[in-house]
Amino acid sequence: MSPSAEKKPADDSTTTFAVAEEEKVVLCCSDGVEFVVDVSVTKMSGMISNMIDDECVEGGVPLPNVEGQVMSRVLEYLGKKHGSAAAEDFKKFKSEFLEELVADKKALFDVILAANYLHTQELLDTAF
Numbered sequence: 001m002s003p004s005a006e007k008k009p010a011d012d013s014t015t016t017f018a019v020a021e022e023e024k025v026v027l028c029c030s031d032g033v034e035f036v037v038d039v040s041v042t043k044m045s046g047m048i049s050n051m052i053d054d055e056c057v058e059g060g061v062p063l064p065n066v067e068g069q070v071m072s073r074v075l076e077y078l079g080k081k082h083g084s085a086a087a088e089d090f091k092k093f094k095s096e097f098l099e100e101l102v103a104d105k106k107a108l109f110d111v112i113l114a115a116n117y118l119h120t121q122e123l124l125d126t127a128f
Contacts, residue, residue: 025052026060027075033068034060035075041082046119065117070110073101077123094126101127 025042027035042048042061051057063071080093101108108127115124 025057027071028060028062029066029068029071030064031067033071035068035071037075037079038082041075041078044078044082044120044122046121048118063118066114067110070107070114073107073111074114074118074120074123077126078120081122098126 023039024036025039025048027037027042027048029035039052043052048057048061051061066074077094077097080097081090101111112124112127115121115127
């Protein structure tokens with residue numbers, strides 16, 4: 001029997017794979033509210049994506065033009081967009097999200113300003 005044809009003993013050990021936790025970034029809003037968010041979600045914002053690419057996020061990303069309540073809505077939208085497996089689910093969410101914003105003109109205006117500041121074009125298009 002040649003060395004390459006030798007049978008190797010069965011290995012009874014269990015192989016485990018460590019699932020790497022996704023990198024996070026801290027978003028610091030103007031009113032002191034902070035959000036710890038997956039990098040993949042924040043990459044949907046052109047401004048934050050550029051900061052991540054330029055390695056300018058150590059210590060958090062300052063968002064002096066966005067309040068926590070508004071950022072919460074922005075992150076709700078981006079998180080749903082990022083995590084939505086089915087287009088129909090996102091379409092339904094988007095419709096309900098927009099209905100809520102239209103009912104509250106100030107919230108709509110604030111989300112539009114935040115989407116513009118964050119360079120989040122899809123959310124900006126949705127809000128208009």
